[in-house]
Amino acid sequence: MADQPGGSLPRPARPRSGLASTESSHPFRRRVQPHAPASSDAQLLVILALAVTLAALLVLAGVTLTVGFVALVAISPLLLITSPLWAPLGLLAIVTEGALLLCSGLAVLALGAGTWAHRRLTGRHPVGAHRVGYAYDAPGRGRFAGVSGHGTNHHGRGTGGRRRKDAAPGA
Structure with a gap:
């Protein structure tokens, strides 16, 4: 085992029958787990590398903003003269x-x-283009032929074209 690269442990055998194991149902987990740091020293090294990288990026961002501001100050008289x-x-x-x-x-x-x-x-x-105004021109018809009075109320029940009286008289 000492001659294996990375010193990783051998994988357990897969079950032959029954439900699939957790390892076979998550192939991504199988790839990630062997590369996870084993000790707290390795985790400290990863956190230290991340901190150094973020500090370098912060310094580069600051330098970029400073150079941009200085260039704007230096070129502003030229912009003012040529405005x-x-x-x-x-x-x-x-x-x-x-x-x-x-x-x-x-x-x-x-x-x-x-x-x-x-x-x-x-x-x-188009076919029927000469009849576009038919629904509006026909006497006694609404916007669409045969639709008036056959709508539904807000409960989805048909109105039947008649109004119902209120349940409470005088209301």
Whole structure:
């Protein structure tokens, strides 16, 4: 056993029948457990490595923020001097973007209207398109034919098209 790498213990045999063992039902646990630290010294080493790594990352974050702030302070006079150039360029970019969006929207609208007109004039409009207003134009019909008065109340029971009287008279 001493010549095995990592000094791990051999695994117990799997049961041949009956319920599956805990080890076979959790293959991830089987991979993680042999690599877990065995002693408190190893756990202390892991915590120490984590602390050193986090401290290094904290120092790097601080250095990055400090360098960014110093660069902003150093370049701000140049930005202030050249601001008469940046303001009109920014305004021009905003106006150009707005015009581009407006033209694109109008192009899509024109394409849709042209497609609709072409289909309408060549007779390829959808079947029944000439009867779209039928439900509204028919005398004595509601929005949809035959639906009025056949709804359900909030309990899911049909109303039957008639209103029921209140249980308490005069209420």
